[in-house]
Amino acid sequence: MPQRPHAARLTRRLALGTLLAGVACLGFDLGPVRAAEPVRIGLVTALSGQSAKSGEAISRGIGLAIDEINKQGGVLGRPLELVARDDEANPSKGVLAARELIQRAGVVALIGGLDTPVSMAIVPIANQMKVPFVGPWAAGTGITRNGAADNYVFRVSAVDALVDEALVAYAQKTYGAKKPGAILVNNAWGESNQQGIVAALKAAGLPSAGIEKYEANDLDMVPQLTRLREAGADALFLVGNVGPSAQVVKSLDRMGWDVPVVSHWGPAGGRFDELAGPGAARVHFVQTFTFAGNENPKAKAVLEALKAKYPAIKSMADVTPAVGIANAYDATHLIALAIRAAGSTEGPKLRDGFYKVAPYPGLIKTYETPFAPGRHDALGPADYVFSRFRNGEIVAVAQ
Amino acid sequence: MLTGILVSGLGLGSMYGLVALGFHITFAVSGTVNFAQGSAVTLGAVLGYAFGVRLGWPMPLAAAAALAGCALLGLAVERLLVRPFVARGSDAWLLATVAGGIILDNALLFTFGKEPRSLPSALVAAPVQVLGAGIYPLQLAIPAVGIAAALAIRAVFRGTELGRVLLAVAQNTEAARLMGIDVGRTIACAFALSAVLAGTAGLLIAPLFSVSAEMGALFGIKAFAVAILGGIGSATGVVLAGLLYGLVEAGVTATLGSGATQIVVFSVIILALALRPNGLLGRAAVNKV
Numbered sequence: 001m002p003q004r005p006h007a008a009r010l011t012r013r014l015a016l017g018t019l020l021a022g023v024a025c026l027g028f029d030l031g032p033v034r035a036a037e038p039v040r041i042g043l044v045t046a047l048s049g050q051s052a053k054s055g056e057a058i059s060r061g062i063g064l065a066i067d068e069i070n071k072q073g074g075v076l077g078r079p080l081e082l083v084a085r086d087d088e089a090n091p092s093k094g095v096l097a098a099r100e101l102i103q104r105a106g107v108v109a110l111i112g113g114l115d116t117p118v119s120m121a122i123v124p125i126a127n128q129m130k131v132p133f134v135g136p137w138a139a140g141t142g143i144t145r146n147g148a149a150d151n152y153v154f155r156v157s158a159v160d161a162l163v164d165e166a167l168v169a170y171a172q173k174t175y176g177a178k179k180p181g182a183i184l185v186n187n188a189w190g191e192s193n194q195q196g197i198v199a200a201l202k203a204a205g206l207p208s209a210g211i212e213k214y215e216a217n218d219l220d221m222v223p224q225l226t227r228l229r230e231a232g233a234d235a236l237f238l239v240g241n242v243g244p245s246a247q248v249v250k251s252l253d254r255m256g257w258d259v260p261v262v263s264h265w266g267p268a269g270g271r272f273d274e275l276a277g278p279g280a281a282r283v284h285f286v287q288t289f290t291f292a293g294n295e296n297p298k299a300k301a302v303l304e305a306l307k308a309k310y311p312a313i314k315s316m317a318d319v320t321p322a323v324g325i326a327n328a329y330d331a332t333h334l335i336a337l338a339i340r341a342a343g344s345t346e347g348p349k350l351r352d353g354f355y356k357v358a359p360y361p362g363l364i365k366t367y368e369t370p371f372a373p374g375r376h377d378a379l380g381p382a383d384y385v386f387s388r389f390r391n392g393e394i395v396a397v398a399q
Numbered sequence: 400m401l402t403g404i405l406v407s408g409l410g411l412g413s414m415y416g417l418v419a420l421g422f423h424i425t426f427a428v429s430g431t432v433n434f435a436q437g438s439a440v441t442l443g444a445v446l447g448y449a450f451g452v453r454l455g456w457p458m459p460l461a462a463a464a465a466l467a468g469c470a471l472l473g474l475a476v477e478r479l480l481v482r483p484f485v486a487r488g489s490d491a492w493l494l495a496t497v498a499g500g501i502i503l504d505n506a507l508l509f510t511f512g513k514e515p516r517s518l519p520s521a522l523v524a525a526p527v528q529v530l531g532a533g534i535y536p537l538q539l540a541i542p543a544v545g546i547a548a549a550l551a552i553r554a555v556f557r558g559t560e561l562g563r564v565l566l567a568v569a570q571n572t573e574a575a576r577l578m579g580i581d582v583g584r585t586i587a588c589a590f591a592l593s594a595v596l597a598g599t600a601g602l603l604i605a606p607l608f609s610v611s612a613e614m615g616a617l618f619g620i621k622a623f624a625v626a627i628l629g630g631i632g633s634a635t636g637v638v639l640a641g642l643l644y645g646l647v648e649a650g651v652t653a654t655l656g657s658g659a660t661q662i663v664v665f666s667v668i669i670l671a672l673a674l675r676p677n678g679l680l681g682r683a684a685v686n687k688v
Contacts, residue, residue, distance in 0.1 A: 048508070049613070052512075052514055053514055186658055212656075213656065213658065215658065215660075217617065218652070219411075219607070219608050220407050220649070220652075222403045222407065222532075223403065223404070223649075223652055223653035223654075224656075226403065226653075243515055243609065243611075246609070247608065250607075253526060253533070254526045254532075254533035254534065254535065255532075255533050256526065256528065256533045270514055270515070271514060271515075271516070271517075274516065274517045275515060275516075275517050275609050277517070
C-alpha cells in the first residue's frame with residue numbers, strides 16, 4: 001500500500017463516491033425500500049424431538065400475532081417477519097442459532113423456547129450483543145434474574161421461584177400435605193426448582209420428605225419414588241418434560257402408590273395422557289392459560305383466528321399446549337408495542353421501550369405495566385391456573 | 400426394592416441380550432456386524448405402532464408384519480451396506496452400517512413424526528403385585544421371551560439343517576461353498592434374523608415406555624457393549640452378559656442414582672474386559688500358522 005499512494009487514494013475516493021451515490025439513491029426512494037424491508041424477529045426453540053408440539057404451539061402463537069400486527073401496518077411502517085431455528089433442546093445448538101439469527105439474519109429481538117438449559121445459554125449472548133430476548137416458556141428463575149448489570153432478557157411465562165411457591169401452597173391447601181417430597185429432572189431446570197422448592201417449603205414451615213433426581217432418558221423411576229415413599233411423602237412435586245413425567249406416573253401406577261402429584265407444567269408439552277395412561281388425570285399442573293372453559297371473549301376470538309390460520313387445528317387437543325400459544329402471542333404483541341414505544345429497533349433503545357409499553361389488553365390478562373427496570377417478568381402467581389388432562393385436552397381444575 | 404431391581408434389570412437386560420444376539424449371529428456367520436441394530440429396534444416398534452394403532456390391525460398380525468419389515472431391513476443392510484464392501488476386501492461395511500442406521504433413524508423421524516407415542520398392550524393394562532413390587536405382566540414376559548429366543552437359536556444352530564449350514568459357513572466359507580452351500584444366501588439370512596431379534600426387542604419394550612424415532616440408538620450402543628462383554632462368538636455368553644448388564648444398571652440406578660449409572664456400568668465393562676479380554680464366555684481367536 002505505501003508504495004502506491006496515488007492508487008490507494010484513488011480507490012478510497014472511488015469507494016467514497018460510490019457510497020455517497022448509493023446513499024443518495026437510498027435517500028431518493030427511501031420510502032418504498034424501507035417499507036419493503038421487514039423487521040425480523042428470531043425464534044430459537046425445539047421444533048423436533050419429544051417437545052416438538054410445544055415448539056409448534058409457540059410458532060403458531062407468534063404467527064397469529066404477527067399477522068394481526070402486520071394488518072395494523074406493522075411496526076415503524078415496516079412489516080414484522082419471523083425467522084425460526086430449531087435448537088433440538090440442545091444448548092450448544094441454541095447458542096449457534098441465536099448468534100446466527102443476530103449476526104446474519106439481523107433480528108432485532110429473539111424469542112426463546114421451552115428448555116431452561118437452552119435459554120440460560122442464550123442469556124449471556126443477548127446481554128452482550130444488546131438484543132432483547134423474550135421468553136414465552138422456559139421458567140428457570142435465573143433466565144430473567146440473571147444478575148447482569150444491563151439486562152436484555154424479558155419473559156411472558158411462569159417463573160420457577162414463583163411456581164414453586166404456588167406448588168407448595170396448592171399441595172397444602174388442596175391435599176393437606178404435611179411432608180411433601182419432590183422428584184425433579186437432573187438439569188438446570190430441575191436445579192432451579194430444587195432451590196425454589198426448598199425455599200418455598202421453608203417459607204411455609206413444612207418439612208421435606210426428600211428431593212430425588214432422575215435423568216431425562218431414564219425409563220424407570222421406581223427406585224427414586226420408593227425412597228420418597230419410605231421417607232413418608234404425602235404429596236409429590238414433579239418437575240420434568242412430558243416424556244419422563246409420563247414415566248413417573250407409570251412408575252407410580254406400578255408401585256400402586258396413589259400419592260397426589262402437583263407438577264410444574266412439563267406434562268403440558270405433549271400427549272401426556274396418551275403416554276402416561278389413565279394415571280395422567282391425577283397430575284395437577286400449573287398453566288398460565290387454557291382455552292378450555294375460558295369465557296374471555298378475546299380467548300374465543302383468538303381460538304377462531306387460530307383455526308382459520310392453521311387448518312390442522314381441528315379439536316381442542318390440537319391447541320395443546322395452550323400456554324405456548326398464549327405466552328408467545330402476548331410476547332410478540334409486547335415486542336411490537338416495545339418497538340413502537342422505542343421508535344427504534346436499536347437494542348438499547350428497544351430494551352428501554354419494553355419499560356414504556358402502555359397498558360395492553362392481552363390474551364392472558366390486561367398488562368398494566370408489563371415490565372419495569374428490575375421486574376422483567378410480565379406474569380406472576382396471580383396468573384397461574386392449576387389444570388389437568390381430560391381426553392387429550394388441558395382443562396382447569398375446578399377450584 | 401430388590402424385586403424391583405430384579406424385574407427391571409432382567410427385563411432391560413434380556414432386551415440388550417436379544418439385540419446383542421443379533422450382533423453375535425452375523426459375526427459368527429460372516430465376521431461382520433450390523434451397526435444399524437439400534438435402528439432395527441426403532442423400526443420394530445414404529446412399524447408395530449403403525450400397523451397396530453394407525454391401521455388398527457390385531458396386535459399379533461401387526462407384530463408379525465413389523466418383524467417381516469425388520470427382516471427386509473436386515474436383507475437390505477447385507478445386500479447394500481455389507482456385501483459390496485466385503486467383496487472388495489474392505490472394512491468400510493463398518494461405517495456403511497453406522498451410516499445406514501443414521502439414515503434410517505432420520506427417515507423414521509420424518510415419517511413417524513417427532514413426538515413420542517404410546518403403544519398400548521393388554522399386558523401393561525394393570526400391574527400385578529409380586530413380592531411387594533408392582534409389575535406389569537409384560538415385564539415378566541420379556542425375560543422369558545429373551546431367554547427363549549437364545550435357547551431357540553442355540554437349538555437351531557445345534558440341531559437343524561439350517562443351523563449346520565450356518566455353522567459350516569461360519570467355520571470355513573470356502574469349504575462350505577465347495578460343499579454346495581449358498582454362502583451369500585446364508586449370510587443374508589443371518590442378517591435378516593439379526594434384525595428380527597432387534598425388532599422383537601423394540602416391540603416388547605415399546606408398551607412399557609413409548610415409541611419414538613430415537614428410542615433405539617442408545618439400545619444399539621449398549622447392546623454392542625454387551626456383545627463384546629459376553630464374547631461376541633458365544634450366544635450363551637452374550638445373553639448372560641445382557642442380563643448381567645441390565646441387573647448392574649438397575650442396581651446402580653436404585654442405589655447410587657441414575658447420574659452414576661453410565662459411569663459405574665462402563666467402568667465395570669472395562670474392568671471385566673481387562674480381566675477377560677475375549678469376553679465372559681468368548682474363546683481366544685486361534686492364529687493358525
